[in-house]
Amino acid sequence: MNRCKGARHVMSKWKKTRVLWKKAELRSNIPETRKMTRETLKEMLNRYQMVYVKPDVGTYGNGVMRVEMKENGGGYRYQNGLKVRSFTSFDPMFESIRKHTRRRRYLVQKGIHLTRYRKRRFDIRVMVQQSPKRKWEATGVIGRVGDPRKVVTNVHNGGKITPIETLLAAYMPDKQKRVFVSRLKKLGTMAAKQLHRQFRGIKEIGLDVALDRQLHPWVLEANTCPDPYIFNKLKDKRIFGKIARYARAYGRI
Ligand SMILES: Nc1ncnc2c1ncn2[C@@H]1O[C@H](COP(=O)(O)OP(=O)(O)O)[C@@H](O)[C@H]1O
Ligand SMILES: [Mg+2]
Incomplete structure (x- = not known):
């Protein structure tokens, strides 16, 4: 089931990018x-x-x-x-x-020169949802490793879902990874709140985030109807469990 209609779904990347750009704290993370x-x-x-x-x-x-x-x-x-x-x-x-x-x-x-995992480009999906108590919460962070022959990392274009911890392992020790992931979550909730100010109907966003060679995060796009099931591929079933619970609460699945 896919209930992404009306005010819940904002399709224009232009409109969404402009709204994100308006927030000063986000600007350094939005590519021109x-x-x-x-x-x-x-x-x-x-x-x-x-x-x-x-x-x-x-x-x-x-x-x-x-x-x-x-x-x-x-x-x-x-x-x-x-x-x-x-x-x-x-x-x-x-x-x-x-x-x-x-x-x-x-x-x-x-264009962002994406960081690589075993020579392949990857980017990150940050899932942010409204909790049953109506608070914006980043509920999942996951990596997508692109098909080496392509310029996009999307799962529908051969991208492979991979735990973020695996992808970051070559770049930093475990402790730093946790700090890094919590920064990505912070970026996610900030973006969700900013979009929600303008688009009151949205309940969830899936942020596509690229890391450049300095590991600076860049928001490539904000999806207002992100696929929750990619998180079901993670071994840690608690992550999808929570995502599904929230999604059911606002009637998405
Ligand atoms: N500015 C960019 N720099 C580097 N890679 C990009 C950029 N924009 C898009 N991509 C790549 O293309 C993919 C698809 O772009 P995106 O804007 O998310 O469109 P879609 O809605 O089709 O997913 C991204 O996940 C990323 O791999
Ligand atoms: Mg995308």
Whole structure:
């Protein structure tokens, strides 16, 4: 069952990003995001060399592309799904990208060079829910390790659910991991509260968080209808138990 309708579900990534951006304490965790035009794509590539373009309304990583500008006038390339295309100049590349985006609204976002686990990129899903007592609480943090051939980590695109502790093990000792995870949870509840100020109907959010090479967390998107069942894959069944209990209380499952 999937009860994500009406006020519970905000689909536009643009609207959600703008609301998050308004909160000063969150701003350092929100990658610059613009509506994609020929000009904004060019500008953002000059600024960041690597950007992601994605449909304003989309899921499962579908239509998400990684666009790169090589150093010293070395040309451009982009990857969509498994397909990589290279160009010597910007305009033909933009025309090619445009064929995929058509009339849909697309966004362009600063690209984050994701941390890796066994050479594969991973990002993090932070589940935040309204408790039966109506308090926002981060109930689960989980990692997703991407298919090495792809530029997205989504489970529907071959991403593998992995405990966050496993992914962080190469980067820090256990004690520090606990502190790090509680910081991610704090970021999650702050984002949920901020979105809830604007979108009063939401009961849960699933934050996609990327870590860059300095382990700085960046919010890639906030899902208002996150899949609770990915947490059922964890050995520790208490985590999904609580997520399901909360989700039942607000009638999501
Ligand atoms: N700015 C970015 N930098 C690096 N990776 C990104 C960026 N934006 C998206 N991704 C990758 O693409 C995936 C899908 O993007 P996302 O914005 O979450 O769209 P969707 O709604 O399709 O899940 C992310 O989980 C991440 O792996
Ligand atoms: Mg996502």
